[in-house]
Amino acid sequence: MIKTDILIIGAGPTGLFTVFEAGLLKLRCHLIDALPQPGGQCSEIYPKKPIYDIPGFPEILAGELVDNLMEQIKPFDPGFTLGERAETIEKLEDDSFVVTTNKGTKHNAPIVAIAGGLGSFEPRKPQVNGIESLEGKGVEYIIRDPEVYRNKRVVIAGGGDSALDWSIFLADVASEVTLIHRRNEFRGALDSVEKVQELKNQGKINLITPAEVIGLVGHQKLSAVVVKESDNIHIDKEYTLETDHFIPLFGLSPKLGPIANWGLEIEKNAIKVDNTLDYQTNIPGIYAIGDVNTYPGKLKLILCGFHEATLMCQSAYQKINPGKKYVMKYTTVSGIDGFDGSRKEAEKAVVKKIE
Numbered sequence: 001m002i003k004t005d006i007l008i009i010g011a012g013p014t015g016l017f018t019v020f021e022a023g024l025l026k027l028r029c030h031l032i033d034a035l036p037q038p039g040g041q042c043s044e045i046y047p048k049k050p051i052y053d054i055p056g057f058p059e060i061l062a063g064e065l066v067d068n069l070m071e072q073i074k075p076f077d078p079g080f081t082l083g084e085r086a087e088t089i090e091k092l093e094d095d096s097f098v099v100t101t102n103k104g105t106k107h108n109a110p111i112v113a114i115a116g117g118l119g120s121f122e123p124r125k126p127q128v129n130g131i132e133s134l135e136g137k138g139v140e141y142i143i144r145d146p147e148v149y150r151n152k153r154v155v156i157a158g159g160g161d162s163a164l165d166w167s168i169f170l171a172d173v174a175s176e177v178t179l180i181h182r183r184n185e186f187r188g189a190l191d192s193v194e195k196v197q198e199l200k201n202q203g204k205i206n207l208i209t210p211a212e213v214i215g216l217v218g219h220q221k222l223s224a225v226v227v228k229e230s231d232n233i234h235i236d237k238e239y240t241l242e243t244d245h246f247i248p249l250f251g252l253s254p255k256l257g258p259i260a261n262w263g264l265e266i267e268k269n270a271i272k273v274d275n276t277l278d279y280q281t282n283i284p285g286i287y288a289i290g291d292v293n294t295y296p297g298k299l300k301l302i303l304c305g306f307h308e309a310t311l312m313c314q315s316a317y318q319k320i321n322p323g324k325k326y327v328m329k330y331t332t333v334s335g336i337d338g339f340d341g342s343r344k345e346a347e348k349a350v351v352k353k354i355e
């Protein structure tokens with residue numbers, strides 16, 4: 001059983017910043033995320049896109065923001081359960097909660113902060129007969145460990161950033177990379193589109209457009225995909241392309257998922273909270289912050305998640321330390337005392353006579 005003060009479900013920007021605010025109050029955090037890496041939408045959907053509305057950063061790449069948040073929370077030494085979805089919640093007699101993941105990992109905390117964003121992401125699957133039976137046997141929707149593809153033949157389908165970025169990355173890892181897209185045009189970062197063009201020219205990526213994968217070959221293991229390709233005058237041809245892996249990267253569709261069954265008040269696929277006070281849900285001790293919550297005037301923006309996390313931590317502090325007064329101090333004054341023994345503080349003023 002993993003024990004902590006605040007159990008955060010969702011390691012997106014809101015969940016990560018919660019660790020920092022909780023750390024200032026000497027509260028320890030553990031995060032659970034269904035994805036294999038922290039960062040939520042920023043890491044999974046648009047790591048290379050610039051964000052322009054983070055206070056103090058005129059422009060920052062989403063992936064860079066996540067890296068900075070990870071650096072900022074380092075002194076507070078958070079725990080992570082990654083690649084596991086929070087599935088069930090149970091309230092114990094001492095009013096603390098036990099959250100169990102789909103892989104059976106149990107976590108216990110007096111406070112649960114749901115920072116689940118748009119929910120746990122489910123991959124959008126192409127309509128190809130029998131695809132489910134080959135999932136994990138050559139068909140994957142998320143690349144968790146690129147090493148799996150070393151010296152293997154890989155077919156990637158899709159026309160967005162993920163398809164482009166992974167084709168580029170795997171061009172140096174796999175023995176053969178084929179990128180298939182149903183249009184000639186790709187919708188992604190300009191440098192990624194140009195890089196794919198360059199790798200195609202060098203013969204490191206096979207590009208097949210406009211085309212679709214319409215069938216799969218293999219029983220216990222994928223052995224080939226069936227490709228339907230149109231030429232310029234729209235005459236279709238179908239053929240079989242041998243491959244070890246087929247990776248359709250058509251984006252992820254968000255689903256609130258198991259959290260929807262936890263007895264929380266839900267409105268339009270989001271969790272209702274008390275925004276006049278502390279972003280607590282209808283179940284005392286369970287908070288919902290960031291994109292996952294709703295209240296009048298709610299905006300699904302990163303900076304709103306940061307604000308909600310800050311107020312939520314103050315309320316959690318009072319619950320964990322009833323009656324104990326907390327006096328808010330500026331970090332410029334208090335500095336930061338990490339759980340790892342580190343200390344960051346502003347340079348002290350010196351007393352020195354000026355001649």
Ligand SMILES: Cc1cc2nc3c(=O)[nH]c(=O)nc-3n(C[C@H](O)[C@H](O)[C@H](O)COP(=O)(O)OP(=O)(O)OC[C@H]3O[C@@H](n4cnc5c(N)ncnc54)[C@H](O)[C@@H]3O)c2cc1C
Nearest residue numbers: 010012013014033034040041086116117119120290291302
């Ligand atoms: C293309 C794009 C561009 C954007 N641009 C901007 C912008 O310019 N400025 C801005 O402010 N915002 C922008 N946003 C919105 C911004 O990304 C979100 O507001 C932000 O990511 C919300 O953070 P979060 O931590 O609340 O949720 P998320 O980032 O969604 O993270 C939630 C995490 O919770 C996990 N999770 C959910 N349920 C479970 C469960 N049951 N078990 C385990 N894990 C779970 C998910 O896997 C996910 O990792 C953009 C969004 C997109 C898609």
